Amino acid sequence: MKVLGISGSPRKEVTSGTYKLVKTVVENTGCEYEIVSLRGKQISGCIACLGCAKDNICKVKDDLEPLREKLVEADALVIGGPNYFNTLNALTHAFFERWFQFRHQAGNTMWGKLAVAVGVGGIQGNAPADQIEQMFMYNFIETVAKVQGQGAASCYSCGFGETCEVGIPTYLHGPGVKFTDDIIPNVEKQTDVMVAAADAGKLLGQRLGDGHDRTKVAKEVQEKAMVMSSQAV
Numbered sequence: 001m002k003v004l005g006i007s008g009s010p011r012k013e014v015t016s017g018t019y020k021l022v023k024t025v026v027e028n029t030g031c032e033y034e035i036v037s038l039r040g041k042q043i044s045g046c047i048a049c050l051g052c053a054k055d056n057i058c059k060v061k062d063d064l065e066p067l068r069e070k071l072v073e074a075d076a077l078v079i080g081g082p083n084y085f086n087t088l089n090a091l092t093h094a095f096f097e098r099w100f101q102f103r104h105q106a107g108n109t110m111w112g113k114l115a116v117a118v119g120v121g122g123i124q125g126n127a128p129a130d131q132i133e134q135m136f137m138y139n140f141i142e143t144v145a146k147v148q149g150q151g152a153a154s155c156y157s158c159g160f161g162e163t164c165e166v167g168i169p170t171y172l173h174g175p176g177v178k179f180t181d182d183i184i185p186n187v188e189k190q191t192d193v194m195v196a197a198a199d200a201g202k203l204l205g206q207r208l209g210d211g212h213d214r215t216k217v218a219k220e221v222q223e224k225a226m227v228m229s230s231q232a233v
Helices: 015-027 065-073 091-100 126-138 168-173 191-209 214-232
Strands: 004-005 032-037 076-084 114-121 142-150
Touching: 004 015, 004 065, 004 191, 015 032, 015 065, 015 076, 015 114, 015 191, 032 091, 032 214, 076 126, 091 126, 114 126, 114 191, 126 142, 126 214, 142 191, 142 214, 168 191
Parallel strands: 004 032, 004 076, 076 114, 114 142
Antiparallel strands: none
């Protein structure tokens, strides 16, 4: 079984809470895995050209093209993104928009896969994790777990974080805050988050090892998506 981890954070791996959590999840699956960072990649959003309608292959030529086969071959996905203004960042969202290529003529390339959604934010990571879960649902992929952590907002490294009156450090700690290693958020120091990431990986590996039925999973997710859509009307 193959697990593909995708970090949608633009930060370097060593400083990205998103990357660290995705890595922790995939490492605990007990399966063959690969991690890809979207950092530095040029991935546009869907341009609605419908070039993919005939064969379910996107015709836009950018850095998503070589990732397509990795997505197709993976039995499970672990995808994480950071919180930008209480939503998923543009790079990760554009990555998901291009999954439109998999949906034509009852295309079932992604249907029935299993996944873990990871979200990290300067205050909380639930918004991007929830959006990733929604993107999975649109593609009839089951989210077996969500992992949410608090990362270091850019305010901690912009050079003005200790004096800025509207920055996250002031919001969290009050005026006159002085940065120390203890107050700068780091997912690796959040024991509950790291345990949740490890547990999510173990659960994903267990589900894969049980020989999950992709057709059954896809049908169950589709039914859930239809119920949610009807309730939203």
